[in-house]
Amino acid sequence: MTAENIPKATAKRLPIYYRYLNILHDTGKQRISSTELAEAVQVDSATIRRDFSYFGALGKRGYGYDVDSLLNFFKQILNQEHLTNVALIGVGNLGHALLNFNFHKDSNVRISAAFDTNETIINTIEDGVPVYPISELANQLHEQQIQVVILTVPSSAAQEVAADAVAGGVKGILNFTPIRISVPDNVLVQNVDLTNELQTLIYFIDNFGK
Numbered sequence: 001m002t003a004e005n006i007p008k009a010t011a012k013r014l015p016i017y018y019r020y021l022n023i024l025h026d027t028g029k030q031r032i033s034s035t036e037l038a039e040a041v042q043v044d045s046a047t048i049r050r051d052f053s054y055f056g057a058l059g060k061r062g063y064g065y066d067v068d069s070l071l072n073f074f075k076q077i078l079n080q081e082h083l084t085n086v087a088l089i090g091v092g093n094l095g096h097a098l099l100n101f102n103f104h105k106d107s108n109v110r111i112s113a114a115f116d117t118n119e120t121i122i123n124t125i126e127d128g129v130p131v132y133p134i135s136e137l138a139n140q141l142h143e144q145q146i147q148v149v150i151l152t153v154p155s156s157a158a159q160e161v162a163a164d165a166v167a168g169g170v171k172g173i174l175n176f177t178p179i180r181i182s183v184p185d186n187v188l189v190q191n192v193d194l195t196n197e198l199q200t201l202i203y204f205i206d207n208f209g210k
């Protein structure tokens with residue numbers, strides 16, 4: 001079974017399972033039942049059993065799942081064995097916060113390069129990450145073989161910068177701008193609109209809260 005054969009909803013839960021299994025592994029626990037796992041990760045046990053069955057991990061009655069073999073499987077499928085370098089574009093308030101955020105603690109992802117137009121930070125190290133001029137974006141992405149970028153530029157720059165990133169060979173964009181950017185079919189965009197999320201939450205509280 002390869003990652004492509006797994007349903008998207010299942011694939012989305014893999015990092016959750018992976019993280020918890022790592023914790024179990026660190027504490028020396030060797031097996032876990034789907035019920036225990038369900039409680040820990042807040043996914044119902046039938047879903048867990050179905051998810052795991054997609055990759056042939058069937059669990060044994062009265063034994064549960066073997067933590068190490070599940071962990072090894074997830075490692076492969078999530079490509080956690082390799083450190084994945086991603087780039088951040090736009091080192092403003094949000095960009096700085098993300099540079100400071102330790103992605104590497106819970107995953108094998110780290111921000112290894114940043115880009116900006118601001119002369120005062122270009123060619124300096126911000127929060128441990130080198131900041132390159134935006135004019136070098138496509139070249140550096142190619143050279144450093146970076147396939148994922150985080151977009152934290154102002155909305156007005158989002159589309160242009162995204163196009164440059166695509167020219168640099170990226171395959172995925174984590175878009176923190178409220179703009180819906182256009183990219184070729186082979187590039188994935190994941191939108192994170194914090195303002196929208198917050199407003200949705202407030203709307204629900206106002207309309208459906210007690």
Ligand code: ATP
Pocket residue numbers: 089090091092093094095115116117118134152153154157161
């Ligand atoms: P935030 O929106 O993250 O709170 P901010 O309010 O500090 O940021 P913005 O004006 O949104 O600042 O800009 C975010 C960052 O993007 C700044 O560091 C700015 O210099 C940078 N930036 C602006 N235009 C571009 C561009 N075309 N390419 C790359 N970086 C850019």
